[in-house]
Amino acid sequence: MVVTPAGLRFRGRRLACTVGRGGVRADKREGDGATPSGVHRIVGMLYRPDRMARPADWAVPIRPRDLWCDDPRHADYNLMARAPLDASAERLMRPDPLYDLVILTGWNWPHAERGRGSAIFIHRWRRPGAPTEGCVGLDPRDLRWMARRIGFGTRLVVRG
Template identity: 65%
Template sequence: MTPDDLTLTPTGLRFAGRRIPCTIGRGGITDAKREGDGATPRGVHRVSGVLYRPDRIVPPVSWAVPIGPRDIWSDDPTDPEYNHMTRSPSTFGHERLRRADPLYDLVILTDWNWPDAEPGRGSAIFLHRWRRPGYPTEGCVAMAPADLNWVARRLTLDTRLIV
């Protein structure tokens, strides 16, 4: 571990000398991640990017990518673009990145099953804001908006999420 690592512990996410309350997937932590299981995959995952809603927030880092109105994330194992950001319209299953709620106003991407995605091994393992404290995710790591912003401003492309 390095000081740049985000480390998930039983008491929260440790990063840059702070402990940040967070939630994980409703399926707990798993060594055998599968699409739709609601679990957070165990392992060392590199931060691979940051997405943000330019109509709602300023970019937290210079390398953040704005989320556009047609941006989606494929979660359909039959899609050739599985576990990648793509654009609508799409006939494949996906998550809209530009949501009406603020859940994905700021998204930290990880390299779980990316860039060479194995179909069905799980997709869209992000760090994002939580719905409310203690409310589980579909496999992501979620935290309070202020904590997410604080983390995002201190990230580098060498940062790893250790689960």
């Protein structure tokens, strides 16, 4: 997978995508809204079992208490955690469909450097052209198509 200003190239297709409101940056920091440039590996896949069938045999269901810690001061920084948590975190089971299917990248994971950014996912976009908070956003149909064709360790190249 290669993300360029023209879209995401994967298996001979070019898929429309969005990136972070902070653009693509080599010096990614927590809260800057940027998508980190470089070569990243796919390290997991999460899905909402109440909203969709398992998209791949290695996908893990999102449960009501699942969180993603984005607090650089916490030991669980840039890791999946469970509520209650005494730190800032994103709820993975959202009321909107944004995280119904989430592909996890290896950005700053599993041994996070504090402040370099957390939760760089591939997920559905809010709408075409709308930036993310640093993730890669795709049309939900393209995301489901891609999820069936990737594996653990697939490379994601983000060009600046």
